[in-house]
Amino acid sequence: MVRSVGRHTLTLVHTLGDFALFTIRAFHEAAGSRKLARRVVCSMFEQGVRCLPVIVIVGVFTGLVLGLQGYHVLNKFGSESLLGTLVSLSIVRELGPVLAALMLVGQAGSALAAELGMQRQTEQIAALETMGVSSHAYLVAPRLIAALIVYPLQTAVFCCIGMWGGSVSGTMLLGLESGVYWSAVERAVEAHDVRECMTKAVTFGLLTVALCAYQGFHAHRSSAGSGARAVSASTTRAVVMSSIVVLAADYVITSFLV
Amino acid sequence: MAISAQPLLKVESLHKRFGAAAVLAGVSLEVPRGRLVSVLGRSGAGKSVLLKCLAGVLSADEGVVTFDGHVLSEGDAAARADFRRRCSVLFQGNALFDSLTALENVALPLEQTTRLTEREIRARSLEALRQLELDAHSDHYPGELSGGMQKRLALARAIVTQPELVLFDEPTAGLDPLRRNAVFTMIAKYQRQFHFTALVVTHDVPEALVASDRVALLEGGTMCFQGTSAEFSASTDGVVSAFRDSEAALGTALSSIRRGEVVPSEDT
Numbered sequence: 001m002v003r004s005v006g007r008h009t010l011t012l013v014h015t016l017g018d019f020a021l022f023t024i025r026a027f028h029e030a031a032g033s034r035k036l037a038r039r040v041v042c043s044m045f046e047q048g049v050r051c052l053p054v055i056v057i058v059g060v061f062t063g064l065v066l067g068l069q070g071y072h073v074l075n076k077f078g079s080e081s082l083l084g085t086l087v088s089l090s091i092v093r094e095l096g097p098v099l100a101a102l103m104l105v106g107q108a109g110s111a112l113a114a115e116l117g118m119q120r121q122t123e124q125i126a127a128l129e130t131m132g133v134s135s136h137a138y139l140v141a142p143r144l145i146a147a148l149i150v151y152p153l154q155t156a157v158f159c160c161i162g163m164w165g166g167s168v169s170g171t172m173l174l175g176l177e178s179g180v181y182w183s184a185v186e187r188a189v190e191a192h193d194v195r196e197c198m199t200k201a202v203t204f205g206l207l208t209v210a211l212c213a214y215q216g217f218h219a220h221r222s223s224a225g226s227g228a229r230a231v232s233a234s235t236t237r238a239v240v241m242s243s244i245v246v247l248a249a250d251y252v253i254t255s256f257l258v
Numbered sequence: 259m260a261i262s263a264q265p266l267l268k269v270e271s272l273h274k275r276f277g278a279a280a281v282l283a284g285v286s287l288e289v290p291r292g293r294l295v296s297v298l299g300r301s302g303a304g305k306s307v308l309l310k311c312l313a314g315v316l317s318a319d320e321g322v323v324t325f326d327g328h329v330l331s332e333g334d335a336a337a338r339a340d341f342r343r344r345c346s347v348l349f350q351g352n353a354l355f356d357s358l359t360a361l362e363n364v365a366l367p368l369e370q371t372t373r374l375t376e377r378e379i380r381a382r383s384l385e386a387l388r389q390l391e392l393d394a395h396s397d398h399y400p401g402e403l404s405g406g407m408q409k410r411l412a413l414a415r416a417i418v419t420q421p422e423l424v425l426f427d428e429p430t431a432g433l434d435p436l437r438r439n440a441v442f443t444m445i446a447k448y449q450r451q452f453h454f455t456a457l458v459v460t461h462d463v464p465e466a467l468v469a470s471d472r473v474a475l476l477e478g479g480t481m482c483f484q485g486t487s488a489e490f491s492a493s494t495d496g497v498v499s500a501f502r503d504s505e506a507a508l509g510t511a512l513s514s515i516r517r518g519e520v521v522p523s524e525d526t
Contacts (some may be wrong), residue, residue: 003492033370035369040521083403093417107517109508122351122353123349123353124354124355126310126349127349127353130315130342130346130347130368131342131346131366131367131370131371131419132339132342132343132367133366133370135373241453
């Protein structure tokens with residue numbers, strides 16, 4: 001029992017160290033990589049443009065549901081005018097960064113893990129290394145840099161769309177004055193809320209993309225063996241672990257910032 | 259071309275284990291400069307592992323690899339970098355990037371490892387494609403090319419940096435006899451045209467014997483034969499003859515089966 005706990009602890013520490021070195025190496029080696037900007041733009045397209053529809057759809061429905069639920073709860077206390085406050089703070093402080101990150105993990109993160117996993121299985125990563133090309137700089141760094149730009153943007157889009165969804169619920173469907181809703185939003189959201197939101201978005205972006213890239217990059221180490229099963233296992237692990245990390249990191253950041 | 263006294267690549271007592279299994283148990287090999295050397299061996303003998311250890315994809319547990327007189331060790335980054343600059347690898351599955359066109363695939367090593375201008379990179383990449391008769395397909399993606407074209411594209415990418423040594427990992431695996439001949443002809447033709455040294459690992463005996471200047475046989479984790487194709491053909495060594503004459507042995511076994519005799523099963 002003690003031996004097993006010790007072994008697992010050592011494995012965890014080793015994996016965390018390996019993950020940190022993997023991420024640092026990607027940024028460090030990116031400095032000498034040619035045509036990095038072009039690959040960053042391609043990655044921004046993958047994480048940004050391709051994921052935008054899902055961000056918009058989830059944002060709208062999150063706002064709609066929050067508006068609906070919030071209105072009925074506030075109505076019991078005669079405080080419907082605070083609906084804008086409830087929706088905006090819920091979305092900007094928590095739901096926006098967390099749900100946007102989870103959606104990005106589901107779409108862009110899984111695709112990244114699967115793509116790198118296939119590149120590992122088909123020896124494309126080995127081919128890069130034998131050419132003297134840093135696979136960390138060529139394949140991983142552009143994704144990480146793109147995530148630092150795209151995640152905050154996607155989160156901002158999610159928050160705006162979500163607050164608009166809340167107003168649709170509150171004003172169009174339930175009869176609240178539009179001016180009341182938006183003035184409550186304006187009063188409630190302050191600069192430190194936006195800073196918290198963006199801090200979370202950047203942190204989630206870095207952690208989840210690095211985690212998905214790490215899992216795909218090391219698909220050959222998978223206990224599922226090699227080939228399609230290894231790619232499938234590494235992709236699943238990437239999505240599950242990234243989702244857990246988003247929620248855990250959210251708690252840690254919130255506990256420091258609140 | 260005259261053979262230099264010093265081999266371009268020398269492997270001494272290379273060991274590689276995976277868990278309890280010793281795949282390479284003291285492999286030694288010499289690859290003369292400007293020659294085509296084939297390493298033969300049955301499936302699972304460790305040929306690809308040997309190649310990957312040489313290419314730096316895998317780390318050997320023990321042994322010394324010398325390239326052009328310089329020992330390649332884990333700690334000597336400069337020697338490793340020099341080796342990578344002067345050596346290319348053609349992988350079994352070609353390892354082409356699906357999202358890049360043929361031209362972009364060939365340009366990749368020049369783009370990332372040299373300081374050439376865009377124009378020079380494009381000119382050299384197009385020249386490599388033209389030499390391998392792929393210039394009409396420069397804008398095609400690997401998935402749009404036939405198997406033979408993909409192999410040539412991988413070779414174009416391997417030679418565009420003008421390497422002195424090209425390592426071929428089972429270039430004919432899974433191909434029919436006609437395509438096997440075509441691939442070996444391609445390797446022999448371009449090896450002479452571009453004057454690189456070639457090390458090919460394969461289990462295709464007839465093609466390797468015709469195309470190679472020297473052959474080596476890997477069996478039981480060690481090289482049990484090294485010599486010219488003629489010496490391999492004339493060898494009376496039991497392991498060599500068993501591998502070389504496997505087709506004749508198959509004929510004998512089939513004749514026995516047809517006559518209704520009991521044929522002992524062999525370990526596959």
